[in-house]
Amino acid sequence: MTSFSDLNLDPKVLKAIEATGYTTPTPIQAGAIPPALEGRDVLGIAQTGTGKTASFTLPMITRLGKGRARARMPRSLVLAPTRELAAQVAENFDNYAKGSRLKKALLIGGVSFKEQDMLIDRGVDVLIATPGRLIDHFERGKLLLTGVEIMVVDEADRMLDMGFIPDIERIFEMTPFTRQTLFFSATMAPEIERITNKFLSNPVKIEVERQNSTSETITQILVEHTPKAKSMAAKDKREILRAIIERDSAKADDPLRNAIIFCNRKVEVDVVAKSLKKHGYNAEPIHGDLEQSHRTRTLDGFRDGSLKFLVASDVAARGLDIPNVSHVFNFDVPSHAEDYVHRIGRTGRAGKLGTAYTLATPADGKYLDAIRSLVKADIPKGENPWTPPGGGNAAPATREEEDDKPRRTSSRTRSRSKPKSEDAPPVEAPAQVAAVEVRHEPAPQPQQRNDTQQNRNRSRGGRGRNDRDSGPRVVGLGDHVPTFIELSFDERRDEA
DNA sequence: AAAAAAC
Structure with missing residues (x-):
């Protein structure tokens, strides 16, 4: 059985883990952390409650340990579907990054821009965001995503349910293709599959059963x-x-x-x-x-x-x-x-x-x-x-x-009659949520990409993201105008 | 039949 100390994590991170009392990584952690530390893309198929958050925060902190954030250019980005989830990731990050000097900002709606702006201006290593607010910041020209080294998409299937996939695609397209991508979803709906094929490069696929x-x-x-x-x-x-x-x-x-x-x-x-x-x-x-x-x-x-x-x-x-x-x-x-x-x-x-x-x-x-x-x-x-x-x-x-x-x-609330809470014996029979199959697939084949040209010519303006596998055809970032910049506000709204 | 996310 592996323990966290076998995982090549930053000693300071290990110390922080120790402080939480955890010693053994969960299956998703054991599966995702080593390839993530190597810089590989990871496709994690896992439910919540499997220790998923730590499976990306721990390697992120370790990998970002070296290097320094520049103003308005976050070095990593975590996307979550709801404000509460984003806040939860931020908290998790705080716990494990205690010993490090990493700066973080939480970009969610419903709170003022001011504080978020200030943090971004000073430079953050980790940006944790909901898609809407992130794009808002970007539109105001307060944020550049060209320095993102690691991008995490959490709860992708929920993003799909909530109609965020176009936003996620836009955000992907604002980040450099050289980034590392860690992508998590509870299910692999066809649309999710499409996104991962498009934006992940030769990912290590880890599928764990519901805990x-x-x-x-x-x-x-x-x-x-x-x-x-x-x-x-x-x-x-x-x-x-x-x-x-x-x-x-x-x-x-x-x-x-x-x-x-x-x-x-x-x-x-x-x-x-x-x-x-x-x-x-x-x-x-x-x-x-x-x-x-x-x-x-x-x-x-x-x-x-x-x-x-x-x-x-x-x-x-x-x-x-x-x-x-x-x-x-x-x-x-x-x-x-x-x-x-x-x-x-x-x-x-x-x-x-x-x-x-x-x-x-x-x-x-x-x-x-x-x-x-x-x-x-x-x-x-x-x-x-x-x-x-x-x-x-x-x-x-x-x-x-x-x-x-x-x-x-x-x-409207008008309930009035008192419940007759007679002691009816609770009839209970345990039921189990069907277990999801466990499949560990350490290294799936590289995706075959041969539609580079078509991708490039697509009307949405993004160059094919898959170029990564077919050679170093895309040079630098300068030729890439993020898709949503090309659209007017109205077009963007209509798209949604 | 809905919820969530940007001002």
């Missing part, structure tokens, strides 16, 4: 409910949610200590958070419409335990590393099956046990099917601890007056 501690430690439970009317679904689910919270808080083993409650829509996040608060629960919402400072504060509160219930949109579904989350609730069944895996992966982390509830109504059938087929397993059904007043679950409507309210109004 056991994630899948095997999560108890998944499906709670089904048939509302008397469709419009009652949300209200009923809020009742069910509280009933489960009450029941599981009182459990002897693996009791509920805290929870992330995922909703599909931002308005629903607000409604559920408000409703929980109204019922005396310590809950706060988090989603993209909230001010960044508020988002940060809320997340910090949840991390340090002062906030017990985080009601979240999918902004918090992926990548966020929050240890000690005992429960995850899918208040809504996610409409993208992969999001299910990401959401429930927020619990059961670092070897701890976790419970993931999914509240479903008959309308969710086809999404549940998609989830079942993705995880290649059934989600065990658990008991619904809430009984609607005056009747069974599937009984015909008797309280129509409540149902007929317009949707907006009825989804």
